[in-house]
Amino acid sequence: MKTNKVIKLKRKRIRKINPLWIIAGLLAAILIAVLVILVRGGAEGIAETGSVTVDVDYNAVIVRKEKVITSEAFDLADYFAEEGAWVEPDTKIMQIYRRGYSEEQAAALMRKHAEIYDEQLALLGETRDKTIRGYNELTALLEENIAEELMAGNSAEVRRQEAELLDALASRTDYLRKNLQETETLRALYSQADALAEVVDTQKHVLYSQESGFVSFYFDDYENALNADKLSILTSDLVSSVIKGKGSAAWTTASDTSAYRLVGGDEWYCVFLTGADEALRCVGGRSYSIAAKGHGTYTAVALEPIVNGKKVVNILKVEGAPTEFLNTRCIELTVRFDASDICVNKKAIQFEDGVPYIELLLSDGKYCIFVNVLSADDKRAVINVREDQDMPIAVGVRYWIP
CATH class of the missing domain: 2.40.30 (Elongation Factor Tu (Ef-tu); domain 3)
Structure with missing residues (x-):
């Protein structure tokens, strides 16, 4: 009679893994990865498309x-063109008074024209000449304007109006000089006025624009250095x-050289x-x-x-x-x-002599590509390749972040 033997198998004991060991392993892996990055000096990025607006x-x-526009040195000037006005060639811009100019000489010439007119009227008698009446109305208006500007303390406008008054008085004198018979008294007065006018005229100079542009009488001394x-x-x-x-x-009220600008x-x-x-x-x-x-x-x-x-x-x-x-x-x-284009980590942008570039990680090594940074915020930069580079940057290409 056969006896059946019962064989007892020993149960293999399964050992449980301590969770702390798993955590320690993960930390070690992370540490190794960090050390690799530190040794290599950076990380990798992958180019993608993106937009940045800042x-x-x-x-x-x-x-x-x-x-x-330059001129000889002057201490005073009359301005005929308005600041900021557009002027065409041959526009009367300003009248400068050369250094040494005396306002008393101009005043003496005005008085001489008034003396001449009194003498001319004595010969002419009562007149209804429209031209004479026009000159008289103009001189009266200018004298009224001068008085108002004097009250306002506007010396520059007073001088400009006085220059116009002197021109009006001289024109009236010349008009009657051509139409009245000259007497000894008038001849002497004309001679005196001509001599005074010559002195006054040598002290003044009228500037006309040579080309078109916006006129300005302001200067900051950077007009030449900061020019287009x-x-x-x-x-x-x-x-x-x-x-x-x-x-x-x-504003230029006196200058050794500069008179006005054309912009x-x-x-x-x-x-x-x-x-x-x-x-x-x-x-x-x-x-x-x-x-x-x-x-x-x-x-x-x-x-x-x-x-x-x-x-x-x-x-x-x-x-x-x-x-x-x-x-x-x-x-x-x-x-x-x-901008919207290839987008990379801003830290990937490096510089050589002030020109930005990035390093591409290709199968056969690293390649430096000079780029234009079209836009960038704190983290991202939108770029494209400079025209003098022969290697494009495609979406998905790897690049180095130092």
Whole structure:
């Protein structure tokens, strides 16, 4: 009889894994990953599409197409063109009084014309000549205006009106001189008036515009250095010094050389500085919406920025007449950077001689590609490849974040 043996199998004991060991392993893995990143000096990113819109405030300077009209030194001037007016060639702009000019000589000439008129009337008798009556009405009006301006303390306007009065008196004298028989007394008076007029005329000089433009009598001493024809050689030091000094303009009442300015009416420029290591800057040929505090909003096109030492000189061109900025040099400017394109981590933007670039991680190594930063906020930058680069940046490409 067979006996069935019962074999007892030993149950294998399953050991439980302590959860603390799992946590420790994960922490170790994370630590190793961090150490790898630290050793390599950065991380990787993947290019994607994105949009960024930011408004950034800058202190900016205004640059105009303008021409300084010079003259000989003068201490006084009469202004015939209004400040900011558009003038055509041969427009009477101003009359300067050369240094050494004496108002007493002009007053003496006026008195001499009055003396001549009294003598002419004695010969003429009562007259209904319309031309004479017109001269008399004009001189009476000018004398009334001069009295009012004297009461108001407006010395510049008094001098201008007196110049017009002197012209009117001289015209009346000449008119009657041609139509009256000359006497010995008149001949002597005419000779005296001619001598005085010669002295007065040598002390005055009338300036006429040689070309068209907006006329201005304000100067801030930056008209030549900050002119549109010198945009390509602007330096950050010059722009910075103007901003710090606020570039205030003053009316020219006396000068060794400068008389007035003619400002072109088709364009003007805003210039501001950014750091050479700042990603956000203007891109040449790109349009921007800008707002000048206290003035208005405009559309501007960027010229190629100039890297100058530790700064970048940004230049925005605005089409149209600079009528609001004829005498303004410094403004508070807001520039809107709005772009949609390849988007990367802002920390990926690096610089070489002030020009931004990123490093692409391709299968055969790293490649430095110079880029334009179209817009950027604190974390992201929208970029495109500069025209002088021959390698595009596609969505999904890996790049290095140092």
